[in-house]
Amino acid sequence: MKWKSQIQNLKAYQPGKTMDDVKELFNLEKVVKLASNENPFGCSKNVETFLKTNAFSHAIYPDGYAKGLRMKLSEHLSVEPGQLLFGNGSDEVIEIISRALLDGGKSTVMATPTFPQYKHNAIVEGAEIREVPLDSAGRHQLDKMLEEIDDTTSIVWLCSPNNPTGEYIRNGELVSFLDAVPSHVLVVLDEAYYEYVVAEDYYDSLELLKSYPQLMITRTFSKAYGIAGFRVGFGIGNKEVIGKLEPIREPFNNNALAQGAASAAIEDQTFIEECRSHNRKGLQQYYRFCEENDLDYIPSQANFVLINFGVSGDEVFQYLMSKGYIVRSGEALGYSHSVRVTVGSHEQNEEVIGRMKEFLALQKQV
Numbered sequence: 001m002k003w004k005s006q007i008q009n010l011k012a013y014q015p016g017k018t019m020d021d022v023k024e025l026f027n028l029e030k031v032v033k034l035a036s037n038e039n040p041f042g043c044s045k046n047v048e049t050f051l052k053t054n055a056f057s058h059a060i061y062p063d064g065y066a067k068g069l070r071m072k073l074s075e076h077l078s079v080e081p082g083q084l085l086f087g088n089g090s091d092e093v094i095e096i097i098s099r100a101l102l103d104g105g106k107s108t109v110m111a112t113p114t115f116p117q118y119k120h121n122a123i124v125e126g127a128e129i130r131e132v133p134l135d136s137a138g139r140h141q142l143d144k145m146l147e148e149i150d151d152t153t154s155i156v157w158l159c160s161p162n163n164p165t166g167e168y169i170r171n172g173e174l175v176s177f178l179d180a181v182p183s184h185v186l187v188v189l190d191e192a193y194y195e196y197v198v199a200e201d202y203y204d205s206l207e208l209l210k211s212y213p214q215l216m217i218t219r220t221f222s223k224a225y226g227i228a229g230f231r232v233g234f235g236i237g238n239k240e241v242i243g244k245l246e247p248i249r250e251p252f253n254n255n256a257l258a259q260g261a262a263s264a265a266i267e268d269q270t271f272i273e274e275c276r277s278h279n280r281k282g283l284q285q286y287y288r289f290c291e292e293n294d295l296d297y298i299p300s301q302a303n304f305v306l307i308n309f310g311v312s313g314d315e316v317f318q319y320l321m322s323k324g325y326i327v328r329s330g331e332a333l334g335y336s337h338s339v340r341v342t343v344g345s346h347e348q349n350e351e352v353i354g355r356m357k358e359f360l361a362l363q364k365q366v
């Protein structure tokens with residue numbers, strides 16, 4: 001068959017072990033998953049109420065324009081309905097943008113390490129990938145990224161807070177960058193962890209959108225909103241950009257249940273505020289642990305933290321998993337001596353920190 005040459009070595013996404021796998025493998029009663037940055041508090045009661053009402057129809061196609069959700073979200077964000085693009089997760093929004101703007105003659109610029117789907121989609125489309133290392137603090141080097149842009153460049157990907165470091169782009173940096181980027185480049189700002197940010201010098205991306213028409217923002221209902229299982233993400237851009245992307249989207253890409261669940265989730269901003277505040281306290285638990293044990297970590301604006309144990313991340317990951325705590329090894333994330341831990345509930349954090357202390361004690365004995 002005539003496969004695209006660039007997909008020859010592409011690997012399918014490797015999902016981590018499920019909680020059931022780990023239970024069985026290590027004969028455990030209880031397993032805690034702090035690996036995928038899901039919300040430990042689940043989602044708003046509003047969503048549960050919606051699901052009980054069964055207010056959606058199974059036999060007919062969903063609204064392909066997601067009108068109800070679109071209206072609710074445009075009001076919540078104070079943007080026009082035509083400035084929104086919905087995807088089956090923001091993963092799909094990334095795919096749509098890539099399909100529309102990348103091919104064999106184009107190049108795309110991104111940081112490394114960062115969220116892997118930008119690169120993955122660029123490979124599928126056959127575009128040239130230009131990766132700019134994060135600095136030693138885990139931050140984007142926007143000046144270096146700027147140098148990588150030329151006439152062939154169609155997309156620059158910025159991830160802020162960045163996955164897997166939790167670092168963010170400062171307002172001043174972003175404005176200077178946007179001032180300097182040539183107008184033929186779409187700047188995609190991935191804000192999957194937007195709801196968790198508390199830093200004062202975080203930019204106001206929706207405000208920037210008014211002055212920089214080449215900016216596009218992506219956000220998701222999978223993280224703070226706690227409905228990853230429903231797969232709803234969205235892009236926010238100026239109407240001309242969104243108008244170009246809309247025809248690339250599949251006609252019924254968000255199912256009826258997901259549209260209803262996301263609409264219900266938006267209405268409960270108190271839940272989001274509570275989660276943001278729990279998350280800050282949770283991060284403090286990890287920071288304290290790191291400081292007490294002389295471990296390096298990157299201060300995070302997201303709901304996860306990257307901790308450097310000074311040994312292979314796989315080793316830490318394996319030890320914690322054998323005790324029923326699933327985190328992400330930094331080996332696959334570009335930080336070989338670290339693990340990325342999702343901030344859980346207060347008790348979950350205490351428990352996994354207890355296991356981390358055990359791991360450190362065992363290391364000392366060797």
Ligand SMILES: *Cc1c(COP(=O)(O)O)cnc(C)c1O
Nearest residue numbers: 089090091115163192220222233
């Ligand atoms: C989790 C994540 C996404 C994907 O979220 P979905 O909306 O569930 O597809 C996108 N970007 C970053 C940086 C993420 O961490």
